[in-house]
Amino acid sequence: MPAIESLVDTGSQSFQENREAMEQHVRGFRALEQAIEDKAFTKKAKYEKRGQLLPRERLELLIDPDRPFLELSSLAGYKMYGDKDGTSAGGSAITGIGYVSGIRCIVMVDNYAIKGGTITPIGLQKRLRLQQIALENKLPIVALSQSGGADLNHATETFSPGGRAFYNQARMSAAGIPQITVVHGSATAGGAYQPGLSDYTIMVRKQATMYLAGPPLLKAATGEIATDEELGGAEMHCQTAGTGEYLAENDGDAIRIVREIMSMLPWEKKLPPKAAVEFEEPLYGIDELMGLVPADAKTPYDVREVIARLADGSRFLEFKGEYDQQTICGHLTIEGMTCGVIGNNGPITPEGATKAAQFIHTLDQSGIPLLFLHNTTGFMVGTEVERKGIIKHGSKMIQAVANARIPRISIVIGGSYGAGNYAMCGRGFDPRFLFAWPNSTTAVMGAAQAGKVLRIVAEAKMERMGQQMPAEMIDALEQKTVKQMEDGSSALACTARLLDDGLIDPRDTRKILALVLDICRTAEVRELNSSTFGVSRF
Incomplete structure (x- = not known):
């Protein structure tokens, strides 16, 4: 397979300017992530008095320290x-893909140090x-639970959709996907069903409580008076009700039990042996991705230069390389794993759409x-x-993307506009x-274009x-539209709305893809x- 010969001058002024612009984007979103952690850290003394660890401390105890952890959203x-x-961002949870006792899994840690872990619609x-x-x-899935439940300011937006979370838990249990939950603190009403629907539940003595109605609501509804411990304490649930399987002495002990449960699961042993694969590193340094994308989004660049820094040995077998240069298709390997790639050098033409659709069909045929x-x-x-049938051919490309049975992975490295x-x-x-990438933009159209469209329509x-x-009025209308579009289509705005699974440093792209x-x-x-029904408690 031929290697891509890079034509980028990494010593040029434009490359250095591009690198600095990208580094500013990276520093920007990393600073926001750190601000959330700093805010949580201000609660450390408060929770230490209660004998509890901060959410990030729980996470560090849970995951294998020598294995990667990919944080999401x-x-x-x-x-x-x-x-x-921005210091309350994160959806009240620290989430990602990590390893617990050698098993790769989804990790969800309620961030109760931020607004008590209450859950908004985006959470x-x-x-x-x-x-x-x-x-x-x-x-x-491993969940470390301690949350104030739904944010009542937005309860009408979370109540009905929230049922989907419990539906998913039931379906996962039936599918054979283990779910382990530690109840570190309060789990009330709907929040009690999350550990209740887990396959294994650990509760922390004198800290964890689970009930459908807490003492105040119970008294108001029935007149009965009961303490937290009597109504839903960890000892009651583990010794009497049977809702909990394991009783832990503190946060660290609970996480130890999680790791022991995971170590007992024959999860990895049931996989067929994985053959060792040798692979070459790219010919060009991953750091060079920082300077490839022009700071000015209107300046074109060749997506092959990005591929050259992701592919093993920078090798790329281009598909229909002489047929349309706006949509680039081809095969590569990343750490020995074959995949296809479709990248953009500009707008999608009728020829580019047909090329991409055919390429997707070939990948689907081979399971790549x-x-x-x-x-x-x-x-x-x-x-x-239009005379060439852009709608017809574009529709077929969209149809191919939608119906492909193969895993599809997307990285927004620049603009992603319209259809x-x-x-x-x-x-x-x-x-x-x-x-x-933190420089990216996702929108129905460019901000300046949208402003001009509304101006023309108004006139x-x-x-x-x-x-x-x-x-002056029509100028103000155009300017207002441009600002609204820019604010709503930036990388931060899109990741806030879960239009991606998280912003990433371009230098991490290859290892994340692997x-x-x-x-x-x-x-x-x-x-x-x-x-049929998953794991049940009787």
């Missing part, structure tokens, strides 16, 4: 639902997305995963392409994983009415012990 809800400065969506990842990729590298303004427009986002397997097309409307809008490709590969060969 760290900035979910950024500046949404009362988050004024619920984040949890539902984690469950979807677990189901699709056959990954066990597909990587999308988004950087497109969308489908080409104009009289010529091009659909054709490149955006969020609406359920990619197995979707990440974004035409006034002309039909025989009137003329003052120039991890998720291996997750997809393992899911294909793993056989689950499914049942």
